[in-house]
Amino acid sequence: MSEKPSDDEPSASELPDDVWEQFIRDAERDSRASAPKEPSARARMVTERLRQQEARGEVPPGWRTGPAWQETNGRAARRRKLWAVLGVPLAVAVALVALKPSLLPGDPFGTDGSAASPLPAETATPSAAPGATDPETPTLDKPFAGSPALRWADGEAGIVLPEAEAVGPVPKDRVEQALKLTKKLLVGANLDPKAVRGARPEAALSVLDPKQPDLLDNLGTALRSPSRKHDPVTLFSRFDPDEVRPVGDVIKTRGRMTFEKGTQGGVAVHADYTFVYPVVRADGPTEVTRTIVRRVLDVELADPARYQVTQGRLLLMEYDQEIGNSSCDVYDGYLHPEFPSSAPTGAEPSGPTTDPYDRSKDIDHDQDECGTVSRT
Incomplete structure (x- = not known):
């Protein structure tokens, strides 16, 4: 109403x-x-x-149509037509930039290598090799461009220890000690800046049990007088400082660590990690290349009450490695990265092509021939 x-x-x-x-x-x-x-x-x-x-001509023209409004509406119509023409291409361009911001010149959104979202820690064996990446050339500013390692953790951050718990009669604190000692060995052998630049890897050696027969003697021989039989790069990542120098301070790291009851009355730790080293020539050129090293270690923190071992030291039970992009059959105690602009040195590769980033497979122990890598 x-x-x-x-x-x-x-x-x-x-x-x-x-x-x-x-x-x-x-x-x-x-x-x-x-x-x-x-x-x-x-x-x-x-x-x-x-x-x-x-x-009768007594009313000004335009009271009905409004010339000023018509002119304004005409401009608005032209704007609408212009946006109609630009709308679809602009929407496509926005979608492309959203999918790949690097298409914009100058990287206005900071989407270079440093801004890539990191991968979560590896907790199980991957089901396949990392997917293909954009074929970007590494530079001094972006040494991991074009590499799956771009999203890996930096250095020690990539060695994430599993949560310790008691294993049979071995208490939790002993398990935790074994995990920390294993990490110290990995860091000292592969990430310590001085050791990577060719110095003696003292931090790594200090973790190993001096009572383990012949181990430290063989490693000492390898470091003093490297040869095919005694080659330090089977355990330590070392570069000749007269040949190459690292690019920046970051070494990319990815892998995992597990533990179980050991055979020496203690806890056994299995470590499987891959390290990626960007380097340039020491004589000045700025061409960047990368060497990829995968290391698999089996160590044990034995029971000193039952075995002749040193308290707080690790027994190195087994170790293996897979090295990508290093000259083949050179046994001078160093890794020798190959650069795209240089002819390969050492023996001519005759083995298969492998992906050094593929962590889904075990290291091939039966492969003695020098091979090639599908990417670095």
């Missing part, structure tokens, strides 16, 4: 003519943008009078 109008509100017949004339002009101007409304009798009367005045 409608309410009765207030006596104080003016009726349509009481409104001045100039107000109605303005209303008619506004109504005509907005007619294209709004639905037509049925005018009142008063409005029809005023409209008819305006038409008669227009016919």
Whole structure:
């Protein structure tokens, strides 16, 4: 039910003519943008009078069409047409940039190698090798460009220890000690800056049990007088400082560590890690290449109450390695990365092509021939 109008509100017949004339002009101007409304009798009367005045030349031209509004609407229409033309290509461009921001020049969003989202820690054997990456050339600023290792953790952050728990009679704290000692061995052998630059890996050696028959003697011989039989790179990542130098301070790391009851009354730890080293020549050129080293170690923290071992030292039960992009059959105690612009040194590769980033497979112990890598 409608309410009765207030006596104080003016009726349509009481409104001045100039107000109605303005209303008619506004109504005509907005007619294209709004639905037509049925005018009142008063409005029809005023409209008819305006038409008669227009016919006599008494009303300025444009009261009905509004030239200023037409001009404005024309510009708006052109803008709408322009956006209609640009809309689809612009939407496509935005979608492409969203999928691959590096398409924009200058990397305005900071999407270089340093901003790539890191992978979660590896907790199980991967089901396949890492997927293909953009074939970007590594540089001094982006040494991991084009590498799956771009999203790997940096250095020690990539060696994530599993949560320790008791194993049979071995208490939790002994398990935790074994895990920490294994990490110290990995860091000292593969990440210590001095050792990587060719110095003696003292930190790694300090973790190993001196009572283990011949182990430290053989390693000492390998470091002093490297040969095919005694080659230190089977356990330590070392580069000749006169040949190459590292690019920056970051070595990419990925792998995992597990533990179980050992055979020497203690806890056995299995470690499987891959390290990626970007380097340049020591003589000045800025061409960047990478060497990839995968190391698999089996160590044990034995029970000193039952065995002739040193408290707080590890027995190195077994170790193996797989090296990608290093000269074949060179036994001088160093890794020798090969650069794309240089001819290979050492023996001509005759073995199969492998992916050094593939952590889904075990190291091939039966492969003695020098092979090639599918990527670095």
